[in-house]
Amino acid sequence: MSLESEEKKLFFDAIVIGTGPGGEGAAMGLAKAGYKVAVIEKENTVGGGCTHWGTIPSKALRHAVSRIIEFNNSSLFTENNNILTSSFTKILEHAYSVINKQTLMRQDFYTRNNCSLIFGTASFTGKNCISVISSSGNKQIYSAKNIIIATGSRPYHPEDINFSSSRIYDSDSILNLKHSPKHIVIYGAGVIGCEYASIFRGLGIKVDLINTRNKLLEFLDNEICDSLSYHLSTNGVLIRNDETYESIKQEKNKVITTLKSGKVIHSDAVLFANGRTGNTDLLNLQELGIEINSRGQLDVDAEYRTSIKHIYAVGDVIGYPSLASAAYDQGRFVALNIIKSNLQKSNLKNIPTGIYTIPEISSLGKTEQELTKEKVPYEIGKANFKNLARAQISGTDIGMLKILFHRETKEILGIHCFGNRASEIIHIGQAIMEQPGELNTIEYFTYTSFNYPTMAEAYRVAALNGLNRIEKS
Known part of the structure; x- marks a missing residue:
């Protein structure tokens, strides 16, 4: 609804800036409790970067490509040399259909819960006041007792790279790719870089993955990192570790990437995916005394408050863990804190990490290297997917489930999964890890019956494997 001419609707219990997962979580929590909520969105549709440029489109792309790979790797379908092919542009059509469905659904959330949607660019004019300039240039001031910043992030752009070049992309603009490159350089081997390396290589495109560190995704368990590196390399991705760029420049229809080590790579396109910047530059936060770090992110306390008590921040704009699931939970926690106050501190330590490479990765809890450093007496239970009937039937037998547990108490300390449906499989272990004490x-997993054949059976196999190690020792 339009608010620009209705003076009585300018004051709210809460204003939420941004309609991504964090903003949605906060707005829905407050609205369902009867609070008068205004939600400000800079774009012309709701959903934020998660829906339009990040999580949803990239995972829709990944799903389509993984189905192509499964088809081409199955002797059932390729015995007559029937190879399935597609292009990045074509499978984007599937991604856009998902985006449209998600946008309509989320728009309906706000409508049904009587949230006042305001489209325009927000900036603070005071500790309780927000100025919004619409796309037509109209300006209006809104005020609220509580304000939640959920503006998300955008790809980091170094000043020495010309992102207006037609063949140099970031993780947002890559969705506008119209040509079909034969060779792409992906600079940055974080989660986004590794996911897109899987996607492009799955389409048969030559991929150079430039990693500024000495191994992929160092925050993961070492065995999972090694498995990912091996699988990407085996499938033709050229991983270049410990490299940084000297220059990235387009010349006609080629992009020349010069590395500081002296290597020069000629490709049809470059995807720069090395870091993100918080969307805080337009909010005028400096006038309130709220500090922003070099990556545009905000510092918050355990209740997600900024240095001003009634101004909160959630999601990618506060940095780690930069997960859609975490952002939504943070938004919901803030809503509960405003409603009830004096809540216990947010407990989001057991958030699973979902990485949608091909195969995908999901992790929860401690890694082996962390437990070793902490001198925790742990043991390993492992199930290789190649031994599971369900994986053999589906032809997706690459990967494993690894459970780390305390040798004495048998408490589950960490779960790490690499392979098909890893991000689904992890939740079974998550449910048990959240149980108190001896539960x-x-x-x-040894006295619980699992459907057979299923991928979930990996938990029983891994548990027996781990307990056998203790008994034999």
């Missing part, structure tokens, strides 16, 4: 042990 959280690896033994749970």
